[in-house]
Amino acid sequence: xxxxxxxxxxxxxxxxxxxxxxxxxxxxxxxxxxxxxxxxxxxxxxxxxxxxxxxxxxxxxxxxxxxxxxxxxxxxxxxxxxxxxxxxxxxxxxxxxxxxxxxxxxxxxxxxxxxxxxxxxxxxxxxxxxxxxxxxxxxxxxxxxxxxxxxxxxxxxxxxxxxxxxxxxxxxxxxxxxxxxxxxxxxxxxxxxxxxxxxxxxxxxxxxxxxxxxxxx
Numbered sequence: 001x002x003x004x005x006x007x008x009x010x011x012x013x014x015x016x017x018x019x020x021x022x023x024x025x026x027x028x029x030x031x032x033x034x035x036x037x038x039x040x041x042x043x044x045x046x047x048x049x050x051x052x053x054x055x056x057x058x059x060x061x062x063x064x065x066x067x068x069x070x071x072x073x074x075x076x077x078x079x080x081x082x083x084x085x086x087x088x089x090x091x092x093x094x095x096x097x098x099x100x101x102x103x104x105x106x107x108x109x110x111x112x113x114x115x116x117x118x119x120x121x122x123x124x125x126x127x128x129x130x131x132x133x134x135x136x137x138x139x140x141x142x143x144x145x146x147x148x149x150x151x152x153x154x155x156x157x158x159x160x161x162x163x164x165x166x167x168x169x170x171x172x173x174x175x176x177x178x179x180x181x182x183x184x185x186x187x188x189x190x191x192x193x194x195x196x197x198x199x200x201x202x203x204x205x206x207x208x209x210x211x212x213x214x215x216x217x
Contacts, residue, residue: 002186002216004209005030005063005172007196008054009045009143017057019200024060026206030085031060032174032194035078037068040092041141048077055082063194065113065174067140068092072099079106087111087134087172090123100129111172115140116148120157130169132192133158137185138175144197147176152184159189179211186216 006028011019038044064083071088086108088099103110109131112123135154138145158171173185174194182193202208
């Protein structure tokens with residue numbers, strides 16, 4: 001069964017605590033937080049202060065995805081803010097190994113992220129040191145996009161490397177995830193699914209979380 005990570009990018013910002021409590025009560029283990037700088041992606045979202053404000057109101061794993069140029073400069077702020085997992089885009093830094101080292105040295109789980117147009121080979125040298133790999137199943141920067149089926153091959157490639165080398169990282173997927181698209185991802189080896197609009201645009205988010213879990217049993 002897949003672990004569900006509702007993305008607050010699609011939550012109600014005015015009633016954010018209420019929305020977080022809904023998905024936590026529904027049993028979602030992760031809360032996905034997209035940080036966007038307006039440069040690496042066109043949109044702008046939250047900063048470390050946002051993560052710090054969320055930390056005391058939930059026991060969920062705070063899964064922070066940095067869509068930010070040169071993330072190594074701001075990683076300490078997100079570590080201090082209380083993130084449990086921090087993901088950095090391989091395309092956003094010339095120093096992916098250093099960025100992941102900073103995260104690990106801060107006592108936080110490290111994640112490397114790849115876009116749909118990026119080869120798995122680009123991250124293979126650092127897979128030994130990560131706790132999670134995020135495969136973007138849409139182009140990053142906006143919620144509500146359509147799932148790109150060709151990204152399933154990347155999940156399968158990562159899963160094959162994981163098994164061959166004896167690694168134990170989670171494989172997370174993000175973008176256009178619903179109870180249909182999650183099935184192929186799960187079969188290919190995905191263990192965590194980010195879902196934003198699919199969960200938070202529903203009248204009852206708990207039903208959508210259950211649907212994702214049931215689809216991957």
